[in-house]
Amino acid sequence: xxxxxxxxxxxxxxxxxxxxxxxxxxxxxxxxxxxxxxxxxxxxxxxxxxxxxxxxxxxxxxxxxxxxxxxxxxxxxxxxxxxxxxxxxxxxxxxxxxxxxxxxxxxxxxxxxxxxxxxxxxxxxxxxxxxxxxxxxxxxxxxxxxxxxxxxxxxxxxxxxxxxxxxxxxxxxxxxxxxxxxxxxxxxxxxxxxxxxxxxxxxxxxxxxxxxxxxxxxxxxxxxxxxxxxxxxxxxxxxxxxxxxxxxxxxxxxxxxxxxxxxxxxxxxxxxxxxxxxxxxxxxxxxxxxxxxxxxxxxxxxxxxxxxxxxxxxxxxxxxxxxxxxxxxxxxxxxxxxxxxxxxxxxxxxxxxxxxxxxxxxxxxxxxxxxxxxxxxxxxxxxxxxxxxxxxxxxxxxxxxxxxxxxxxxxx
Amino acid sequence: xxxxxxxxxxxxxxxxxxxxxxxxxxxxxxxxxxxxxxxxxxxxxxxxxxxxxxxxxxxxxxxxxxxxxxxxxxxxxxxxxxxxxxxxxxxxxxxxxxxxxxxxxxxxxxxxxxxxxxxxxxxxxxxxxxxxxxxxxxxxxxxxxxxxxx
Numbered sequence: 364x365x366x367x368x369x370x371x372x373x374x375x376x377x378x379x380x381x382x383x384x385x386x387x388x389x390x391x392x393x394x395x396x397x398x399x400x401x402x403x404x405x406x407x408x409x410x411x412x413x414x415x416x417x418x419x420x421x422x423x424x425x426x427x428x429x430x431x432x433x434x435x436x437x438x439x440x441x442x443x444x445x446x447x448x449x450x451x452x453x454x455x456x457x458x459x460x461x462x463x464x465x466x467x468x469x470x471x472x473x474x475x476x477x478x479x480x481x482x483x484x485x486x487x488x489x490x491x492x493x494x495x496x497x498x499x500x501x502x503x504x505x506x507x508x509x510x511x512x513x514x515x516x517x518x519x520x521x522x523x524x525x526x527x528x529x530x531x532x533x534x535x536x537x538x539x540x541x542x543x544x545x546x547x548x549x550x551x552x553x554x555x556x557x558x559x560x561x562x563x564x565x566x567x568x569x570x571x572x573x574x575x576x577x578x579x580x581x582x583x584x585x586x587x588x589x590x591x592x593x594x595x596x597x598x599x600x601x602x603x604x605x606x607x608x609x610x611x612x613x614x615x616x617x618x619x620x621x622x623x624x625x626x627x628x629x630x631x632x633x634x635x636x637x638x639x640x641x642x643x644x645x646x647x648x649x650x651x652x653x654x655x656x657x658x659x660x661x662x663x664x665x666x667x668x669x670x671x672x673x674x675x676x677x678x679x680x681x682x683x684x685x686x687x688x689x690x691x692x693x694x695x696x697x698x699x700x701x702x703x704x705x706x707x708x709x710x711x712x713x714x715x716x717x718x719x720x721x722x723x724x725x726x727x728x729x730x731x732x733x734x735x736x737x738x739x740x741x742x743x744x745x746x747x748x749x750x751x752x753x754x755x756x757x758x759x760x761x762x763x764x765x766x767x768x769x770x771x772x773x774x775x
Numbered sequence: 776x777x778x779x780x781x782x783x784x785x786x787x788x789x790x791x792x793x794x795x796x797x798x799x800x801x802x803x804x805x806x807x808x809x810x811x812x813x814x815x816x817x818x819x820x821x822x823x824x825x826x827x828x829x830x831x832x833x834x835x836x837x838x839x840x841x842x843x844x845x846x847x848x849x850x851x852x853x854x855x856x857x858x859x860x861x862x863x864x865x866x867x868x869x870x871x872x873x874x875x876x877x878x879x880x881x882x883x884x885x886x887x888x889x890x891x892x893x894x895x896x897x898x899x900x901x902x903x904x905x906x907x908x909x910x911x912x913x914x915x916x917x918x919x920x921x922x923x924x925x
Contacts, residue, residue: 715785744816
């Protein structure tokens with residue numbers, strides 16, 4: 364293998380920033396290859412949340428006292444960081460949610476539901492996570508609209524031509540993942556957006572697996588909505604973002620009512636707050652969002668392009684090493700792939716393999732990865748999935764390979 | 776890694792029953808059947824029983840699963856054939872109690888089932904081992920909804 368020593372050294376440095384990685388599991392140093400499920404947090408995120416809780420916590424947007432002011436500054440400051448991170452044009456386009464799932468449900472219920480009529484349709488792909496399937500199924504059931512699904516091929520790539528054929532004058536929205544969580548396929552979202560723009564069809568991108576690995580610029584992509592989660596990008600759970608183009612968000616009604624989303628309430632008439640607060644009812648996850656802001660700072664110090672380049676090289680190393688393991692069957696071999704390899708080994712059930720690997724300190728995800736249609740397409744009940752972050756290195760991959768060989772001995 | 780600990784979970788008897796499950800397939804003259812679903816992984820099995828005069832004459836299962844769940848179903852169907860319904864119910868209670876850390880006594884003639892007890896050290900895998908047993912309980916009580924390990 365062509366090692367790039369400088370980069371490997373960097374990975375070792377980055378790794379030191381993550382306290383959870385400095386531990387042993389079953390007597391072996393932890394090899395964490397499950398970042399696609401949830402990423403570990405750097406010390407600076409953990410400390411920022413703790414410092415906020417110790418010194419600055421109060422409710423946001425309400426009080427005139429000092430702590431409320433500090434909390435509001437920290438919370439809104441994080442929103443600004445998020446705007447900058449994905450290059451949205453305005454902070455009003457950054458709606459803070461509890462994660463990707465809530466962000467997609469918001470679009471389904473607030474953008475789609477009032478517009479959809481029987482006979483209209485929404486187009487998604489066979490590659491989606493349940494979070495980018497079920498919200499659309501629900502709104503289609505509620506309105507009599509049709510959910511159309513673009514197929515994938517043997518390599519786990521969306522058949523883009525067939526997706527385009529599904530889009531017609533009754534299509535209200537196209538929903539597509541940026542990066543598949545189950546297979547790692549990177550979808551050509553720029554192309555899809557360009558095609559849909561030509562037909563005035565808005566596009567929502569599920570960016571949960573895009574944001575941790577790619578340098579995201581929502582203006583360059585040109586999408587109408589982009590949803591992502593904090594905990595996949597080294598921030599706290601229960602945080603996330605819906606980016607929406609301001610013109611669309613303006614037209615959309617609130618989807619949850621409560622405090623903070625109003626300007627004035629009377630029993631006769633309630634005036635909703637301005638963007639993005641119209642969509643943020645109730646006291647938000649303030650400490651989590653403040654922590655997510657720290658995560659953005661941390662990632663930007665390293666640089667997302669540098670992370671993407673490093674991971675690309677590490678991904679290729681992982682693929683080449685795993686391919687050489689006897690009994691290996693890859694699920695998902697897209698030409699353009701990021702950070703993930705799904706596989707099966709001989710006829711060992713994924714959960715048995717997961718247990719044997721765990722026993723050697725190696726954490727991978729096993730099962731259907733909340734993408735049952737993908738599993739059905741490949742005719743498997745589940746897979747093993749190794750997923751990378753920039754804190755992983757080649758030693759982690761080598762340990763994975765050794766652990767797989769041990770599993771073959773046990774089941775041999 | 777302690778190889779021995781893993782060997783305790785994947786004992787030869789478990790591997791043997793998972794590779795060559797006994798009583799695997801459909802039972803055409805079944806009088807009772809029940810489905811078991813493990814919500815953690817989506818694995819499913821269907822259990823068939825032929826009960827005559829309060830006694831389990833024969834049993835079988837079909838479905839997919841990990842080595843632990845297949846071996847458990849295989850060992851269970853081996854063990855319950857010939858048992859009275861009451862004995863099978865009490866066997867269900869004893870085995871599920873032992874797999875979840877309890878101290879119920881296993882009859883001497885059922886000591887093979889102790890091979891499943893390696894899962895006690897693996898909380899996420901206990902459900903794999905108890906799935907078939909929950910299906911047995913559902914079949915014996917004629918519960919029409921699929922048994923889960925929840």
